[in-house]
Amino acid sequence: METTIGRRIRQSCKARKVSQKTLAEKMGWDESQLSRVINDQRKVSAGEIAEIATILDISLDWLITGDDKFWVPSDVAARHDRDPETGEYRQNLDDLDVFRSIGLVYKQAYR
Known part of the structure; x- marks a missing residue:
């Protein structure tokens, strides 16, 4: 089964313990909009994808392609x-x- 952005968003919400309602609110969407994205019935713009990745603290590359690490290492910093x-x-x-x-x-x- 092919993994889609919608499925990766669902997986990320579950792993990060962020409810779909919370994600929708942070995106300024109602729950039905997010539901359509998760169920691959609505496409998302590049800006929306970047915002979702930021909110969920996940790799943008993974969210788009499914090929990268799921998470973004949180211990990387110069200072x-x-x-x-x-x-x-x-x-x-x-x-x-x-x-x-x-x-x-x-x-x-x-x-």
Whole structure:
């Protein structure tokens, strides 16, 4: 059975424990619009696909092609911030977004 974007969205929602209702709300859609996408009755634009990938924190490449890793590694970052109270380090989320974008560009360029 061929995997479609709709099926990958359904799988991602389930794995990320994001309800379809929540995803629809974050997209500014009603549930029926998302249902049509998931059931392959409605096509999605490139912008909508990118927004879905961002909301679900999944690989844009995987969402489109099904060929890449499902998730985006959340530990990739140039800088780490240290919380002075707890002494723990956490990734800088601004850097993380930049690295995800750069990584996707390189993947597309060197296929």
